Amino acid sequence: GQQLNQSPQSMFIQEGEDVSMNCTSSSIFNTWLWYKQDPGEGPVLLIALYKAGELTSNGRLTAQFGITRKDSFLNISASIPSDVGIYFCAGQLFRLGNEKLTFGTGTRLTIIP
Amino acid sequence: EAQVTQNPRYLITVTGKKLTVTCSQNMNHEYMSWYRQDPGLGLRQIYYSMNVEVTDKGDVPEGYKVSRKEKRNFPLILESPSPNQTSLYFCASSSHLGLPGANVLTFGAGSRLTVL
Numbered sequence: 001g002q003q004l005n006q007s008p009q010s011m012f013i014q015e016g017e018d019v020s021m022n023c024t025s026s027s028i029f030n031t032w033l034w035y036k037q038d039p040g041e042g043p044v045l046l047i048a049l050y051k052a053g054e055l056t057s058n059g060r061l062t063a064q065f066g067i068t069r070k071d072s073f074l075n076i077s078a079s080i081p082s083d084v085g086i087y088f089c090a091g092q093l094f095r096l097g098n099e100k101l102t103f104g105t106g107t108r109l110t111i112i113p
Numbered sequence: 114e115a116q117v118t119q120n121p122r123y124l125i126t127v128t129g130k131k132l133t134v135t136c137s138q139n140m141n142h143e144y145m146s147w148y149r150q151d152p153g154l155g156l157r158q159i160y161y162s163m164n165v166e167v168t169d170k171g172d173v174p175e176g177y178k179v180s181r182k183e184k185r186n187f188p189l190i191l192e193s194p195s196p197n198q199t200s201l202y203f204c205a206s207s208s209h210l211g212l213p214g215a216n217v218l219t220f221g222a223g224s225r226l227t228v229l
Binding site for chain 2: 004006009033035040041042043044045048088090100101103104105106
């Protein structure tokens with residue numbers, strides 16, 4: 001099955017730094033979602049994007065739906081310790097008989113004290 | 114509280130011993146799905162269900178079975194577990210994956226399975 005290329009695979013940053021990660025696909029989507037997984041928990045939705053070019057914020061998080069519909073970006077400003085976790089992108093193309101969300105491989109964020 | 118509940122959270126078993134991981138949601142969601150999470154591979158879909166009595170294979174269905182007899186429950190069955198099924202498993206649900214805005218999956222807390 002298809003998987004999305006998510007990069008970087010891992011990041012080691014200091015508290016207060018900004019973070020950028022992205023997700024690319026070989027095919028187009030009309031929905032992009034970003035999830036965060038805290039250690040020992042299931043993924044939780046951060047941001048949902050439904051339109052090419054859309055830029056959406058959720059507090060210190062900002063995500064964009066790429067114009068080509070084949071990519072999406074997530075930025076975190078002024079990182080804090082609770083940002084630690086694994087971030088997953090997910091894409092979906094609405095099409096009769098194909099309801100599946102395809103997930104990226106994840107970006108593991110670690111904050112260095 | 115709206116949630117997806119999985120049990121057990123942790124399980125160590127031996128090759129060939131049948132096991133079932135239960136999943137229950139209290140949000141009246143139509144769509145339910147099972148994923149496995151492995152390092153470097155992200156979340157891969159095992160099986161999904163669009164509604165009661167409707168199930169279909171995901172990307173990695175081999176070695177697994179599911180059933181959807183009731184809307185709220187979607188158990189994952191490993192008839193004869195093997196070590197390559199050692200993984201972290203997540204159940205998830207949504208109101209309807211085919212509608213914009215309704216495709217937000219709510220995940221359970223995960224079940225960590227080790228097959229010796």
